[in-house]
Amino acid sequence: MRDADEFDAFYAASSKRVLGHLYVVLGNRSDAEDAVAEAYARAWDRWASVRDCDSPEAWVRTVAYRIAVSSWRKAVNRWKAHRRDTAGAQSVDGVSVDHVALVAALRQITVDQRRVVVLHYLAGLSVAEVAAETGTNVNTVKTWLARGRKALAAQLTDGDQQTTGDGRSYAV
Template sequence: MRDAEEFDAFYSASAQRVLGHLYAMIGSRAEAEDAVAEAYARAWDRWASVRECDSPEAWVRSVAYRVAVSAWRKAVNRLSAHRRHLAEQHVEATTVDHVAVVAALRRIPAEQRRVVVLHHLVGLSVAEIATEVGANPNTVKTRLARGRRALAAHLADDEYQSTGGGRSHDV
């Protein structure tokens, strides 16, 4: 019980000051708060030895700074790895057809869109789709048929609109 009271007193007396110091060092209050919280947690875990240090506050401040720098390094490494991964990927240019299909898919009901994508883009069978979406295979077939019709109608409308022309009417 004495350790907890002693640590609580130490924390109460020093936490705001350490937070202010770390914030000044790293420039982000949110990151400073996270690092300080982690440092005090570590101090509590090692309180028997930390309290014997010349300056327990300096110990916490040093640990908090190392935690913050470590988090920063991890973020930088993650970003670098992400950039490397993106640089290695070949991304094909988006075609007009792709844009038209995506736009048309957005215009059909969600259930139809889901089965059309699962069947035509993912390559699942009707039975596999039925299992994945938790529906009867006949329901999947109906959604697929309706989705294809709706998609075709929207693609035809988009084609009509993109030409800018009107339809000729025989009189």
């Protein structure tokens, strides 16, 4: 039972954070929830080795990201249909205009840039930690961060009007 209690504590301490990070990277809460749930199931199956990792949370985050990418590759048509269906969705009450603008801007940059921006600025990982988690070198991460910041700046400061991911404009 020690393993179950230890895993339960790990899950309780990290699951919301991992879900939040993956949601920002993917831009779709449902896909993020599915990938995170599967990643935690895999972590439980391998808990004896996962708990000994330098960062079990990074292990789960990486596995969740890979599960999501695999899902994209297997279901491109389903994903495109889902994106079309959610294009006109209304925002959730309590979500600020800044949050909507940031999510919309993040959707406009490449997945690699979005992933490193989220890990570095929202998850608080260092450039070296981001490089280790993504399996890339430090210079590539720095390049993606620079390009991501530039693209986000262009999205977030482009005139007096901002556009959401579905093409609707709103005043800044």
